Amino acid sequence: MDRKWLWRALLFSFFGIFSVVYLLPTFAPSSLPGWYKGYFTKKVLLGLDLAGGVHLEYAIDTDSIIESQLDNWGEDVKGKLMEAYGEKDKENSEHFSIITRGNRLEITFKKEINQDFLTKATADYTDARDPKLHRVDTKDLTVFYAIDNEFTKDLEEKALVRAVDTIRDRVDEFGVASPEIYRKDDMIVVELPGLDKDSQESIKRIIMRSAHLEFKLVDSESQYMKEVAKYLRTTYGMDEAGIIQKAPYKGLVVVPDSYGARKGGDKNRTLYFQMDVGSRDLPVEQQQEFNRVRKVMDKLFREELPKAGLPVPQGREIGFERTVKHTDQGIPTAQKVIQSMILIRNTKVTGEYIVNAQVGYDQQGAAVVNARFNRTGGKYFGDLTGKHMGWKMAIKLDEWVESAPVIQDEIFENVQISLGVTGSQQERYREAEELVGVLRSGSLPAPLSKEMELNKGPSLGKDAIRRGTIAFIIGIILVVGFMIFYYRWSGLIAVSALGLNVTMMMAIMAAFEARLTLPGIAGIVLTLGMAVDANIIIFERIREELRLGKNPRAAIEAGYGRAFWTIMDSQITTAIAGIVLYEFGTGPIKGFAVTLIIGIITSVVTGVFFTRVVYDFVNSRKKLENLSI
Structure with a gap:
């Protein structure tokens, strides 16, 4: 049978x-x-x-991608032109200046346009076989370049694809089972079923976080902050303690750093904006106050100072750190402040080279993020720290400088990222966990804006x-x-x-x-x-x-x-x-x-x-x- x-x-x-x-x-x-x-x-x-659950739709800021790309190209062209003029070791050229406006790169010569130098400096971007920039106009001594339309479309498409992949990786790191993440035209749709309200808020923060991590040198030799301090004293006056009492900068005080140049670098850099937050541990209120003061200080550097003939020097930017006020003896107090510093804008070392990250603790028991570079990132970071021992290194995450430690030795592999002064220990630990997740999944190519949120x-x-x-x-x-x-x-x-x-x-x-x-x-x-x-x-x-x-x-x-x-x-x-x-x-x-x-x-x-x-x-x-x- x-x-x-x-x-x-x-x-x-x-x-x-x-x-x-x-x-x-x-x-x-x-x-x-x-x-x-x-x-x-x-x-x-x-x-x-x-x-x-929640249905979310995001738009990506493609304009910032183009601006960032033009900034990088501008720095490259500037370096090649300065080398051609024999100004390689100088901060700024005596023969030309470069600025970016929207989708244009403007090169202004001070005496005459050196066509040979210009052609060689821009050759990598104007090649007819693969054009990235087009020379669109010449007016007096200024040459105007515009970014190629096809290159722009390709850049935006790649940014959208990368953003979708990054968001998916972040949601997976959070542990959401079977989320729906997809493109709808130029929008990114995220559907998260079955989450409670707290989980929804956490994951929305994680999605929105650009996690754009950069390591930038504090320009300890720049005289710019001295000029700013002189302007503020002349225009607004200061009391005996060196604090401005007039609006809109009431409470802003110019305080020299406790370190000298190249020994902790940059005694001119610190502009403390005193904040009436005290020692209370109220994370939401603290963050709101930090953001309010940040807007005022942004306005100072972006609008008022350029009108007064004090624009931020070319190739530099202003960084803002949330920290605490120190006494004259260097002892930290409970008073929260925002501290401004001038940074060297261009950097090779970013979060894209980080291959692993985990939560740790510093000597004071505060939560930090310990990160490790890959081989390429380690080489870049080792070169940077080796050549600038005694300088300060600003660790910039998104729009804030998280810390600016002194470089004391060459660092090739591991780096520690502190997380500012806002929030309780529990809040900082949660922030460290979230940062670990986004660093592992990679940074977004550009900031996101939430266009729609629908709760079911x-x-x-x-x-x-x-x-x-x-x-x-x-x-x-x-x-x-x-x-x-x-x-x-x-x-x-x-x-x-x-x-x-x-x-x-x-x-x-x-x-x-x-x-x-x-x-x-x-x-x-x-x-x-x-x-x-x-x-x-x-x-x-x-x-x-x-x-x-x-x-x-x-x-x-x-x-x-x-x-x-x-x-x-x-x-x-x-x-x-x-x-x-x-x-x-x-x-x-x-x-x-x-x-x-x-x-x-x-x-x-x-x-x-x-x-x-x-x-x-x-x-x-x-x-x-x-x-x-």
């Missing part, structure tokens, strides 16, 4: 029992013992339309679940009733295959953490209909063979043989459609495609192979004279 059916029956029994066991945490979590939950923890997750509450989810469940139950009852009524005992086999199909499908979804959405429920109903259709094709072929006079065993053999490729053709073509929907669809369409593809696989396994095993089992028990079909 043929016993091939036996191992198949055992295999299906195992899959059926295992699927039920795997699904128990989803349907009966509270009644399970502790040891059980230690082995089986995954559940069928619900999508945004069923569980509720649990009431919508419950309503969707109720309607989907009712539709599913009604559909199943009608299908089961028809199959048993029309195909009798064989219909019962098809119904049992249908039950195994649903169980296996849900277990697979739980295993891969695929989210069940309302369109996904429609996909399940559709695949169940296709599974029933496959059984109907088989049953009708068996009936045809019985009418030709074959015995039940031969009719079953021939019926399955004739129906197999017909079923496979329809399932394969539908699977191809599902793959296309998954690849190019978004949101709910993907949910439908996932359940469709999983359902097709389980439908073939249960509808064709499982039912055949049942027939073989019955045949092995007794010789069939008549077949109930």
Whole structure:
């Protein structure tokens, strides 16, 4: 007697029992013992339309990408021109100046345009085979270059792709199961189902954080801050303590650094803006006050000083550090201040070279981030620190300088990032954890702006679940009733295959953490209909063979043989459609495609192979004279 059916029956029994066991945490979590939950923890997750959650849409600031690119090119062209003029070791040229405005690079010569020097300096960007810049105008002694339109489009496209990948990595670091992150035209859509309010706020902070980490030298030899201090004293006056008492800069005090130039560098750099925050640990209020004062100081350097003939020197920028006031003896107090410093703008060392980061603690027990560079970043950082020992290195994260330690030795691999002075120890630890996550996932190519936020509450989810469940139950009852009524005992086999199909499908979804959405429920109903259709094709072929006079065993053999490729053709073509929907669809369409593809696989396994095993089992028990079909 043929016993091939036996191992198949055992295999299906195992899959059926295992699927039920795997699904128990989803349907009966509270009644399970502790040891059980230690082995089986995954559940069928619900999508945004069923569980509720948050729908976010972001736009990326492509203008800042272009400006940053032009700044880098401008620094490169400046270096080549200064080398051509023999001014390599000077801070600024006596022959020309370079500025960027919007999408233009402007080079102004002081006496005459040296065309030979200019052509060589811009050759890398104006090559006709791969143009990045076009010379668009010449007015007096100024030459104007505009960034190439095709290059701009390519830059923006790459930035969007990178932003989507970075956000996805950040959300994965946070541990959100099966988020939906995709592009919609020039927008980035993020759908996060099933998160509580605190988790939503945390992940929104993580997504929005540019995490643009830079290591820049504090320009300890610049005289610019002395000129600014002189202007402030003359224009606004100071009291005996050196504090300005007039608006809008009331409370701003010029304090020399306790270190001398190249011994901690930059005794001119510090402009403290006293803040009425005191020693209270109120993170939100502190941050609001820091932001308010930062805007005032930004206005000073961006608007008032340039009008007064004191623009920030070329190749330099102003950095702002949140720190605490120190006494004349260098002892820190509880008074929070913003400290401004002049930084050398161009840097080779950024967060893109960091390969690992983790939370640690400094000597005072405050949370810090310990980061490690890759080989290239380590080489750049080692060269930078080796050539500038005794200078200060500003560690700049997004718009704030987090710390500015003195370089005391060459550093090739590891760096420690402190996190300012705002917030409690717990808040700083949370910030350190978030920073570790974003550094591991990489920085965004440009800042994001949130264009839309839509919260879907649990009431919508419950309503969707109720309607989907009712539709599913009604559909199943009608299908089961028809199959048993029309195909009798064989219909019962098809119904049992249908039950195994649903169980296996849900277990697979739980295993891969695929989210069940309302369109996904429609996909399940559709695949169940296709599974029933496959059984109907088989049953009708068996009936045809019985009418030709074959015995039940031969009719079953021939019926399955004739129906197999017909079923496979329809399932394969539908699977191809599902793959296309998954690849190019978004949101709910993907949910439908996932359940469709999983359902097709389980439908073939249960509808064709499982039912055949049942027939073989019955045949092995007794010789069939008549077949109930």
